Amino acid sequence: MSEFSITQLDLDEVARSQRRLQDYIHRTPVLTSNSLNQRFGCELFFKAEHLQKTGAFKYRGASNAVLQLDPAVTGVATHSSGNHGAALAAAARRTERVAHIVMPDNSIAAKTAAVKAYGGQIHFCEPTQQSRETALQALVEQGHHAVHPYDDWRIIFGQSTATAELITEISDLDVVIAPVGGGGLISGACLAVQADDQPIQVVAAEPAGAADSYQSLQQGQRITSIKPDTIADGLRATVGERNFAVMQAYLQQVVLVDDSQIMQALGLVWRHTKQLIEPSCATVVAALAQQPDLFTGKRVGVILSGGNVDIDRLLSSLE
Amino acid sequence: MSEFSITQLDLDEVARSQRRLQDYIHRTPVLTSNSLNQRFGCELFFKAEHLQKTGAFKYRGASNAVLQLDPAVTGVATHSSGNHGAALAAAARRTERVAHIVMPDNSIAAKTAAVKAYGGQIHFCEPTQQSRETALQALVEQGHHAVHPYDDWRIIFGQSTATAELITEISDLDVVIAPVGGGGLISGACLAVQADDQPIQVVAAEPAGAADSYQSLQQGQRITSIKPDTIADGLRATVGERNFAVMQAYLQQVVLVDDSQIMQALGLVWRHTKQLIEPSCATVVAALAQQPDLFTGKRVGVILSGGNVDIDRLLSSLE
Numbered sequence: 159m160s161e162f163s164i165t166q167l168d169l170d171e172v173a174r175s176q177r178r179l180q181d182y183i184h185r186t187p188v189l190t191s192n193s194l195n196q197r198f199g200c201e202l203f204f205k206a207e208h209l210q211k212t213g214a215f216k217y218r219g220a221s222n223a224v225l226q227l228d229p230a231v232t233g234v235a236t237h238s239s240g241n242h243g244a245a246l247a248a249a250a251r252r253t254e255r256v257a258h259i260v261m262p263d264n265s266i267a268a269k270t271a272a273v274k275a276y277g278g279q280i281h282f283c284e285p286t287q288q289s290r291e292t293a294l295q296a297l298v299e300q301g302h303h304a305v306h307p308y309d310d311w312r313i314i315f316g317q318s319t320a321t322a323e324l325i326t327e328i329s330d331l332d333v334v335i336a337p338v339g340g341g342g343l344i345s346g347a348c349l350a351v352q353a354d355d356q357p358i359q360v361v362a363a364e365p366a367g368a369a370d371s372y373q374s375l376q377q378g379q380r381i382t383s384i385k386p387d388t389i390a391d392g393l394r395a396t397v398g399e400r401n402f403a404v405m406q407a408y409l410q411q412v413v414l415v416d417d418s419q420i421m422q423a424l425g426l427v428w429r430h431t432k433q434l435i436e437p438s439c440a441t442v443v444a445a446l447a448q449q450p451d452l453f454t455g456k457r458v459g460v461i462l463s464g465g466n467v468d469i470d471r472l473l474s475s476l477e
Numbered sequence: 478m479s480e481f482s483i484t485q486l487d488l489d490e491v492a493r494s495q496r497r498l499q500d501y502i503h504r505t506p507v508l509t510s511n512s513l514n515q516r517f518g519c520e521l522f523f524k525a526e527h528l529q530k531t532g533a534f535k536y537r538g539a540s541n542a543v544l545q546l547d548p549a550v551t552g553v554a555t556h557s558s559g560n561h562g563a564a565l566a567a568a569a570r571r572t573e574r575v576a577h578i579v580m581p582d583n584s585i586a587a588k589t590a591a592v593k594a595y596g597g598q599i600h601f602c603e604p605t606q607q608s609r610e611t612a613l614q615a616l617v618e619q620g621h622h623a624v625h626p627y628d629d630w631r632i633i634f635g636q637s638t639a640t641a642e643l644i645t646e647i648s649d650l651d652v653v654i655a656p657v658g659g660g661g662l663i664s665g666a667c668l669a670v671q672a673d674d675q676p677i678q679v680v681a682a683e684p685a686g687a688a689d690s691y692q693s694l695q696q697g698q699r700i701t702s703i704k705p706d707t708i709a710d711g712l713r714a715t716v717g718e719r720n721f722a723v724m725q726a727y728l729q730q731v732v733l734v735d736d737s738q739i740m741q742a743l744g745l746v747w748r749h750t751k752q753l754i755e756p757s758c759a760t761v762v763a764a765l766a767q768q769p770d771l772f773t774g775k776r777v778g779v780i781l782s783g784g785n786v787d788i789d790r791l792l793s794s795l796e
Contacts, residue, residue, distance in 0.1 A: 208751045209751055213751065389795065389796070421792055421795070421796065424792065424795075425788050425789070425792050428753055428788050428791070428792075429788050432527045432528055432532065432752060432753040432754070432784035433751060433752070433753065434747055434751040434752065434753045435751070437795065465751035467795070468795070469744050469747050469748050470744070471794045471795060472747070472791050472794055472795075473740055473743065473744050473747075474794065475790045475791055475793065475794035476708065476740070476743075476756065476786070476787065476790060476791075477708070477740065
């Protein structure tokens, strides 16, 4: 049994999180593209979280967690080396705290540079789950507050604000689609729609090579045994317990997309919108192509999750 | 002697072009970036012409030319294979004309695809200047109207509207900077500032490997003998006669930047703004780093010229 009941969730926390965050985050723009509307036969409204601080929606959740800490807590910690690590570092610095980020010692330079750039303190460990957890545990024992990247209500409600902004700004959406990895963004989307009480369907896009959310929902229980194999590096995490509970209650459907579909969608978005989104983020556009019956003729809110692509690799391809 | 006098130019043509174009072009947004402001120590206002139709400012000039044609003219022609070719194709189609684009038979697939996508009719020729001009001449003799990519007042005033929009929207700019290749965009910028009568300096960014504008201004006459060698493929053209005359009269300065500076600037813009601009476009940001005394502490309008980077190469680098 899980430690919480989904029916006891206070959905006013979406609005409270919006107020808590409003001076800390960017209210990102909603972008449109006639070319993509024509291509997919629907009206698309892109919530541009790649333009969020630190280049991803993760800054919302990280800030929402940090802003609720006791002033006596001076350090936070996590072992996410991706967008959450950078976001937590930036959010911590904004409230004059230090973020301790456990990273495997084979991390690429771009990732360590991003964490450092936001003032995070890096603690290298061996590249195993065991080593990461041991290192994080040691930091917690030193008094730092661990902030999980997605399986945490402060994070989930923080991420919900992206969808809350979108459905407030754009009226009469039929569907909202967001990617699912650990499930912070998509469970936040579900809660934002529930709180707003509009008849909007929430759909998740998931890489076929990391289909743990899809399988978990099919089987009615969290599947944690899947070894992810996908180019969408931001979506390799295993769905969290709280996230899964919200998805079970409120998610319409998971659309699976394979890596070649993701890359094709990435090219489409780059070409037609000139927005430098990352592969994980392109899953939502791949899903439009994969399952058109869910979207054709509809007003579709599309959460673009982030833009932290490997710039150095892109640059080298042009030389 | 040139065939025209710069002093006889009617600067009201900037406003007339704005009115002529308003239902045809995107009024592109002005973007800002705190990170880049901090880095360069000035206030930057990016005019996002990479979000213009066809992905570049070229659509303004092409539309301005096409919209002034006699209705009896049903075909236009050019031998530009880059952004102008695609822009002319799209502008012609918008007024129910056909654009005939002469392209060398070794053009890359992405460029021919772009022209075709906008309804342009491609006429392949051998990859020599002679062959291009012969092919264009043949099209003109068939009754098609040739539209030069930059050395044409309709084009120059069309491009002027990008700067006109920027200096109307953002008050009290000290400097406007734009790239220079053939000189359509930068001479348009000069005329927009003249027409507006604000005390704004206009600065050009030029690749050191295609420094014909720089050298022409130094020597007081158009230098047409330079063989361009730069990654900024949109800026390899030789400055036009009309463009040079405007620059001689009104341009403050040309800042030269080498290819490594261009690529570094490209990475900076991609990283901090997530806007997929092309290398030619990054010259303006390279110039901020190269000659900080021109910009420090000032309000700087930066014309981002285009975003037609080779998407397929970028994608392949991630696989």
